[in-house]
Amino acid sequence: MPLKGLKGRKALVTGAASGIGQAVVKKLRAEGVEVAGTDIHKLGDVIVCDLTDAGQVEDLAGKVSGVDFLINVAGGPVAPSARNTLPALPKNTLGFEDISEAQWGSVIAANLTSAFLVCREFAPKMKARKFGRIVNFTSIAARRGSSRVGVHYAAAKGGIVGLTKTLALELGPHNVTVNAIAPGFIKTPRIAEANWGGVTEEFIQSLPLKRAGKPDDIAGVVAMLCSDAGGYVSGATIDVNGGWYFGP
Amino acid sequence: MTRVAIVTGAAKPDSIGAGVAKGLREEGCEVVVADLYEEGFSSNYLCIRTDVSDPASVDAMISKVIEKHRRIDILVNAVGGSWGITQQDLTAPPPRGFRGLTNCTLEDWRTILGANLDSAYYCSRAAAPYLKKQGGAIVNISSVAARKGIPPGAEGSSGPYAVAKAGVMAMTRQFALELGEFGVRVNCVAPGVVASGRLNRVLSFSRANQIPEGSMAQIPMGRVGTVEETAALVVALCTDDTSYMTGVVIDVNGASYAA
Numbered sequence: 001m002p003l004k005g006l007k008g009r010k011a012l013v014t015g016a017a018s019g020i021g022q023a024v025v026k027k028l029r030a031e032g033v034e035v036a037g038t039d040i041h042k043l044g045d046v047i048v049c050d051l052t053d054a055g056q057v058e059d060l061a062g063k064v065s066g067v068d069f070l071i072n073v074a075g076g077p078v079a080p081s082a083r084n085t086l087p088a089l090p091k092n093t094l095g096f097e098d099i100s101e102a103q104w105g106s107v108i109a110a111n112l113t114s115a116f117l118v119c120r121e122f123a124p125k126m127k128a129r130k131f132g133r134i135v136n137f138t139s140i141a142a143r144r145g146s147s148r149v150g151v152h153y154a155a156a157k158g159g160i161v162g163l164t165k166t167l168a169l170e171l172g173p174h175n176v177t178v179n180a181i182a183p184g185f186i187k188t189p190r191i192a193e194a195n196w197g198g199v200t201e202e203f204i205q206s207l208p209l210k211r212a213g214k215p216d217d218i219a220g221v222v223a224m225l226c227s228d229a230g231g232y233v234s235g236a237t238i239d240v241n242g243g244w245y246f247g248p
Numbered sequence: 249m250t251r252v253a254i255v256t257g258a259a260k261p262d263s264i265g266a267g268v269a270k271g272l273r274e275e276g277c278e279v280v281v282a283d284l285y286e287e288g289f290s291s292n293y294l295c296i297r298t299d300v301s302d303p304a305s306v307d308a309m310i311s312k313v314i315e316k317h318r319r320i321d322i323l324v325n326a327v328g329g330s331w332g333i334t335q336q337d338l339t340a341p342p343p344r345g346f347r348g349l350t351n352c353t354l355e356d357w358r359t360i361l362g363a364n365l366d367s368a369y370y371c372s373r374a375a376a377p378y379l380k381k382q383g384g385a386i387v388n389i390s391s392v393a394a395r396k397g398i399p400p401g402a403e404g405s406s407g408p409y410a411v412a413k414a415g416v417m418a419m420t421r422q423f424a425l426e427l428g429e430f431g432v433r434v435n436c437v438a439p440g441v442v443a444s445g446r447l448n449r450v451l452s453f454s455r456a457n458q459i460p461e462g463s464m465a466q467i468p469m470g471r472v473g474t475v476e477e478t479a480a481l482v483v484a485l486c487t488d489d490t491s492y493m494t495g496v497v498i499d500v501n502g503a504s505y506a507a
Contacts (some may be wrong), residue, residue, distance in 0.1 A: 240493050
C-alpha cells in the first residue's frame with residue numbers, strides 16, 4: 001500500500017545523480033511526489049549546483065519552489081569539485097594525521113556546510129507555509145567513529161546531528177520536522193569502484209541481517225519520514241545499518 | 249501468502265494498538281488482537297483474551313494463532329501503561345498523585361514491569377520460533393519516559409514505567425541480534441505524549457498544559473502526537489520500506505527529546 005501523505009507533494013533531493021540520492025528520487029516519484037534533483041555532477045534531469053557555494057544555492061532556490069520535502073543526501077568522504085565531480089574514494093584506511101587542512105576543509109564543506117546552506121535557503125519558505133520535512137544524512141561514521149573514511153567525514157557527519165537537533169527545535173513550532181538518517185554499509189556504485197572500501201564478506205556476514213545495504217533500503221526510510229508516519233518524528237537520528245551498530 | 253500479525257493491547261478504543269491493528273489490516277495482514285479488554289473485541293480480527301504478563305496465557309494465545317492461521321509474520325507489542333493494565337483495574341480511573349520509584353508500592357513495581365517489559369518478552373519469545381520460519385518483524389513500543397524519566401509531581405505515568413520502557417529498548421537490541429540471521433527485524437518506537445484514550449483520562453484532572461511527562465511547553469512542535477501517526481510509524485517498521493533497519497529505536501516526540 002502506498003504511504004499516506006506523499007502523493008502530490010514536492011521534494012528537492014540533493015546528491016540526486018547517483019547512489020542513495022538517485023534511489024530516493026525514484027522512490028519518491030513512485031509514491032507520487034514531484035521531485036527536483038540537484039547534483040554537482042550533470043546527469044539526466046538534475047539541476048547542477050555546487051551546494052558549498054551560497055550564491056549557487058540561492059540560484060537553486062530561484063529555480064525550485066514549493067518544496068515540501070527537502071532531502072539533503074549530497075556528501076561523501078571525498079569532496080567533489082566542479083572539475084572532478086566524482087573523485088575516487090580511498091581504497092585503504094585514512095588516518096587523521098594524513099589529512100591535510102585542505103582536505104579537512106573541503107570535506108566539512110561538502111557534507112556539513114552544504115546542508116546548512118540548503119536548509120537556510122529553503123526552511124524559511126517551509127515555515128511560511130507551515131509545513132515541511134527535512135531529512136539530513138549523517139553516517140555510521142558519526143555514530144561509532146571511523147578510521148576507514150577519515151575523521152573529517154566523521155566530524156562533518158557528527159555536525160549534521162547537531163544541525164538536525166537544533167533545526168528541529170527552531171522549526172518545530174512551524175510544523176517543520178527535521179531528522180537525520182545514519183546509513184551503515186550501503187553498496188553504491190562509488191563504493192564498488194573503491195573496492196568496497198576494503199569491506200570483506202566476513203564483515204558482511206557478521207552483521208545481524210547478514211547483508212550489505214542497498215540504496216533502496218535508505219530510500220524507503222526517507223519516504224517513511226516524509227509520509228504521515230513521520231509527522232511527529234523530529235530531532236531524531238535513525239540508524240539504517242542492518243544491526244551493525246545501535247545508536248542511543 | 250497473507251501475512252499474520254499479532255498486536256497486543258489493541259482492543260481499547262483510541263489506543264496505539266488499535267491504530268496499528270487497523271493499519272496492518274489495511275496493509276493486507278490477517279490481524280490477531282491479544283488483549284484483556286474483551287469489551288473492545290472486534291469481528292474484524294481474531295481476538296484472543298490474553299494476559300500478556302502471564303507466560304501461560306501468552307503460550308495459549310500463540311497456540312491458538314498457529315492453530316487458526318498456521319504462521320506468524322509480525323508481532324507488535326503494544327500493551328503498556330502505568331494503570332489500566334490488570335484485570336482488576338482494567339477500566340478503573342487513573343490513580344492520582346506522582347508514583348516514583350521511591351514512593352510506589354512493590355506491587356506497583358511488579359505490575360508495571362509485568363505489563364510493560366515481561367509482556368513484550370513473553371510474547372516475543374513465544375512468537376520467535378514461528379517468526380524465524382519465514383522471517384518477519386517485531387515492533388515494540390517504548391516511551392520518551394525511558395529517555396528522560398518522569399518528573400516528580402507529574403501524574404498519569406510512573407517511575408517503574410520509565411524503567412520498564414528502558415528495558416524494552418535494550419530488549420529490542422538483544423532480540424535484533426538473536427533473530428537477525430533468520431530475517432526477523434526487531435525495532436522499537438518510543439513515543440512522547442500521544443492523544444490516546446488514556447491521555448484524555450489523565451487530562452481530565454491534571455492542571456492546564458500538564459501532561460504525564462511534564463509540561464506541554466517542552467514540546468517544540470507545540471502539540472501531542474496522534475494515534476494515527478504513531479501507528480503509521482509502527483506499520484512502516486513492518487514493511488519493506490524499513491528492510492535494512494533492525495535494533496533501532498525511533499523517537500517520535502515532536503522534538504521534545506533528541507536521543
